[in-house]
Amino acid sequence: MSETGSHENVSEKHLPKEQENGHGAVAVADDPFADPGMPPHEPRIQDIDERAAKRSERVVAMLFTTSMLATLGFIASFVLIPVDKYIYVWPAGNIGALNFALGTTLGVALFCIGAGAVHWARTLMSDHELVDERHAVSAEPETRTKVMEDFAQGAKESGLGRRSLIRKTMFGALTLLPLSGVVLLRDLGPLPEDKLEHTLWSKGKLLINENTHEPLRPEDISVGSLTFAWPEGLEEDDEEFQKEVAKAALMLVRLEPEDIKDKRELDWSHEGIVAYSKICTHVGCPVSLYEQQTHHVLCPCHQSTFDLADGARVIFGPAGHALPQLKISVNNDGFLEALGDFEEPVGPAYWERRA
Known part of the structure; x- marks a missing residue:
């Protein structure tokens, strides 16, 4: 092999790879991992069908209502189920009925609040994609004004003011849930009296x-x-x-x-x-x-x-x-x-x- 040919082979290793596109033109792929960009935005069914939005609203309200009922069940279990009562639960075997009831009801109460909030955000809150540049920690008055405007706009788009069913059931679930912790104070022991x-x-x-x-x-x-x-x-x-x-x-x-x-x-x-x-x-x-x-x-x-x-x-x-x-x-x-x-x-x- 000649010396010239050798230099040509080495140079080819550093040349951009050439590909032929569908129209016969040659395209040079400078970056094999180029950013493909975001897919085009597709509206949700709830954004274009009010009946679907109402169904999602009822699902969220049902989850919050279930949380309220589970919290009431937690309190009732704490008061009514004896500490020494046992039940058979497969595959764990015999376990304390009170612990099982408390764990189940409290778990359902917490899960339903979280699931309701997630379903609400994914189906009914605003689905627009926004880009907001980072700003300095010490915000300017104009920035603070913009934040408050964005907050008001977000509250409006969430439908919290307009969807009263969701608002009432969510506040009900969040109000009742802390009662579980208050009732747990009983496990500090019986009242000592005198x-x-x-x-x-x-x-x-x-x-x-x-x-x-x-x-x-x-x-x-x-x-x-x-x-x-x-x-x-x-x-x-x-x-x-x-x-x-x-x-x-x-x-x-x-x-x-x-x-x-x-x-x-x-x-x-x-x-x-x-x-x-x-x-x-x-x-x-x-x-x-x-x-x-x-x-x-x-x-x-x-x-x-x-x-x-x-x-x-x-x-x-x-x-x-x-x-x-x-x-x-x-x-x-x-x-x-x-x-x-x-x-x-x-x-x-x-x-x-x-x-």
Whole structure:
């Protein structure tokens, strides 16, 4: 092959590809991925047939109405279906009827609002294709005026003002849907009423040693020792044991009567034995660390410190108030007994707490 021919072959590799069009002319394809452009706009059936538009309007209204009914079904299910009721649903098997009803109705309510909005936008709102150049973040007054005009024009083209059926059902669906979240507040638990203000302690109930499960006598508690107790009748295998012991847990310390600074504390004690709630008034941790010389008891969670010789008042840490005291005495058989319940709720404060 000659040198000239070689140069010709190399040059041909960089020449644009030539094609013959249908009319016999030669066209040069400089860009094989040229933008084909947008297809011509075709009007929707709803744009040219008012009956079709009315049908779409009724479909949207039906979806919004279904959402309203599903929301009402959600609330009715929450109120009427027992928590412990189960139903068989294939293929999941037995599931909670309440959870199934809540999930189904809430899902339908949300889906129908979304489907209604999408169907409305695709069939009834304006279908014109517009190009709007980007502008600076800080818009000029003329731009803001144009935006408001475009908004008004969009509202007009959406038919929201003219199609009252859609407007009313959409607002109805959007108004009812938040009620689902309000009703869910019930699952925060049953109303406590005054349950947080009372424990199992009552007049005449014996103090049961937490370790031996035997009634306590004054001689069982020596000076400087810390003893834990719960009320008579509470058993570890009880279904409500954890809930009740969390409120009624008690700690007892024997002090020298002359070391007790608070007169009421002295009156509520027996031979220097004072009984206080074991539950810290900060976040409810069990108080369990006792220092004999200072009569201070420490909560291990956040170091709240209480003075058991001075009404269990807070002397350090984040706890908000003193530990509640239980008034005790000795019955005819020589066992320590409660003379009532705690005078105030045990544990952390809560917003319904009475002053």
